[in-house]
Amino acid sequence: MSWEAKRMGGRVIVVGSVNIDLVARVPRLPHPGETVTGGSYERHHGGKGGNQAVAAARLRRPTLFIGAAGDDPFEAEARRALSSERVDVSMLASLPGHATGIALILVDATGENEIAVVPGANGAIETGYVRDCLARLGPLVGDVMLVCNEVPLHVVREALMCGHAAGATTILNPAPAIGIDRSIFGLADIITPNRNELATLLQTEAGRTGRRVDVSVETSVRARTLLEPGPGGPGVRKAVIVTLGAAGVVVLERVGSGFAASAARQELVDVALAAAAAAVNEPRPQEPQATAAAKGSAVPGGAAAAPAPAPVASAVDGAPGPAPVPGAAAVDGTPAGSTLHRYRLSDRRSAVFVNGVAEYDAAAGEYIPIEELRATKDERWFATIEGRWADVGGVDPQEFQRRVVPAVEELIERFPGQRVVVVTHGGVLNVYLAHVVGTDRLLWFHPEYTSISRVVAARSGQRSIATLNETAHLTARRMRREEVVP
Numbered sequence: 213m214s215w216e217a218k219r220m221g222g223r224v225i226v227v228g229s230v231n232i233d234l235v236a237r238v239p240r241l242p243h244p245g246e247t248v249t250g251g252s253y254e255r256h257h258g259g260k261g262g263n264q265a266v267a268a269a270r271l272r273r274p275t276l277f278i279g280a281a282g283d284d285p286f287e288a289e290a291r292r293a294l295s296s297e298r299v300d301v302s303m304l305a306s307l308p309g310h311a312t313g314i315a316l317i318l319v320d321a322t323g324e325n326e327i328a329v330v331p332g333a334n335g336a337i338e339t340g341y342v343r344d345c346l347a348r349l350g351p352l353v354g355d356v357m358l359v360c361n362e363v364p365l366h367v368v369r370e371a372l373m374c375g376h377a378a379g380a381t382t383i384l385n386p387a388p389a390i391g392i393d394r395s396i397f398g399l400a401d402i403i404t405p406n407r408n409e410l411a412t413l414l415q416t417e418a419g420r421t422g423r424r425v426d427v428s429v430e431t432s433v434r435a436r437t438l439l440e441p442g443p444g445g446p447g448v449r450k451a452v453i454v455t456l457g458a459a460g461v462v463v464l465e466r467v468g469s470g471f472a473a474s475a476a477r478q479e480l481v482d483v484a485l486a487a488a489a490a491a492v493n494e495p496r497p498q499e500p501q502a503t504a505a506a507k508g509s510a511v512p513g514g515a516a517a518a519p520a521p522a523p524v525a526s527a528v529d530g531a532p533g534p535a536p537v538p539g540a541a542a543v544d545g546t547p548a549g550s551t552l553h554r555y556r557l558s559d560r561r562s563a564v565f566v567n568g569v570a571e572y573d574a575a576a577g578e579y580i581p582i583e584e585l586r587a588t589k590d591e592r593w594f595a596t597i598e599g600r601w602a603d604v605g606g607v608d609p610q611e612f613q614r615r616v617v618p619a620v621e622e623l624i625e626r627f628p629g630q631r632v633v634v635v636t637h638g639g640v641l642n643v644y645l646a647h648v649v650g651t652d653r654l655l656w657f658h659p660e661y662t663s664i665s666r667v668v669a670a671r672s673g674q675r676s677i678a679t680l681n682e683t684a685h686l687t688a689r690r691m692r693r694e695e696v697v698p
Contacts, residue, residue, distance in 0.1 A: 222273065222355065223273070224356050225352070227358070228260055229260060229279060229360060230261055230290045230294070231259035232256075232258070232290060232313070233256040233315045235256060235317045237252045238251040238318060259279075262279075262290070266299060277304055278304070279337060280304070283307065283309065305333075307336055307337070311332040312333055315329045315330075335363070337363055337364070337367055343374055346378060355381070357380040359400075361385060361388060362387070369395065369396050372399035373399055376401070381450075383404060384399075386409050387406070391416075394442055397448055403453070407454065410452075417444075430580065431454050432462055436452075438452050439464060451464065452465075568619025569620065571640060572609070572640075573604055580592070582596065599654070609655075612654075616640050616644050617643070617644055620634065624669045638659040645667070645680070649677065664681075665680050666682075
C-alpha cells in the first residue's frame, strides 16, 4: 500500500544519496601509475542516505527514501537492496542518461584506504522532484526528515524548507560539510556533525563573518555557535549533536532562553543517526525531544555500507566486535547503555541493564575523552591517575571496585556455561581485571577504544585473563568509520 494511501505516524523520511560501493582489498595501495595485483573484491550497498534509511527501517520505523539512481544495472540492485530492508523506494527516481552513484574503494592490509566517489544520479536530482515528492506525502507532523549532504546543496536546502513547512522535525547530516552555511543549517531543527565537520562549519562561519571560535574550548562551547544567530542568519532551531567516534556524542540543545549540554558514551556510526531520527518521536517523560534523540542515537554497530543485521556488541567502551554465541549481554548503567539494551539485542539473547557496571564518573556533568585531558595536561587527568576520582565527579576508587566486581560476578553466576558480553567503559574494565590479577593498582593499563578483553570464568570460581586489549578487529573496521564511508 502506498504512503499516499495510508497515513502512518512517526515516519522517517530520508532525502539523500544511494551508492554501490566497489571495494578492492590489496596488499598495499598503488603509487601513481602503478598496478597492484592480488587481494579480494567486495560489493556493498552504500551512500549515507541509503545507509541511514536501512538503519531506520531496522528500528521498525516506517521509512521512505527520496533520491535518485541511474538507468544502469546498478539501479535495480540498489533498489532491491533498499526494498529488501523494508524501505519504501517508490520515490527513488531512475534518471535516464545518468549512472548510479559509485564509490571505488581501495583498502590495504593495514586498513589504510583510498576512495573515489562518482555521484552520478545523486548529483543530478532536482529540487522540483524533491518538492513534488514531499507535497504528495501531505502533512508531516510527527514525522522526521533526515537530509544528507551527498546531494546538491540546493536540494538539501529545498528539502529542509519543505519538510519544516509541512511540520516534520528536520535533521541535517552535514557530511561532507563543505559549502554548508547558515542559509542551510539554519533551516534544520537538529544537525549531526562529527568533530571534523563541526570544525569545517565553524571555519566557513569564520571565513564569511570573521567570527572565530577557539578550537581548544570544549565541544559544547564550539557547538553553541551553530545554535546562536549570526550575521548570515539564524542558527539551528533545536539541537546540535556532535558525534565523537568511540568517545560518544555531545549534545547542545535549546532549553528556554538558554542552552543545555549533555553527553552519551557509545561509539556512533550511520545507525546512530537513524536511531536519532526514530527517537525524536519517542521522547522520554519529562525529557526534551532533542535529548531523547541524542540518547537514542547511541547505538553501536555498522558496516562498510548498509550494515548486515548486527550482533550484540562484544567489546569494551561501547564498541562493536565479533559476534558472540547466543548468551547474555550486560550494558552499563547509563542512558546510552539503556538505549543499546532497547534497540540492539536480538530475540536470541538475554539483555540485562546493570547499574553496577556504570563508569566511575557516570554522574559527572560533562564528559571529555581521557586522551584529551592527558594531551593538554589537564588537572583532571592527574586527578584520575592519582585516584582522586571525586575531583572529577567520580567515586572513591576502592568503593568503585567494590561495586563493579560483585556486579560482574553476579552476571557470570546468572548465566552459567554461556558467553556473557559486558559493554562498558575503561575504568570498569581496569578495576575488574585488577581484581582478577590481584593488583592494588586499579588503573593499571590503557584500554584502546573498541578493544576486547576476555576473561575465562571457571566453575571453581577461578578467573583468568584470556586476552587483554585485543585490537586486531580494528584493521577490518577502519574503513567503516564515519569519515570514510561515502
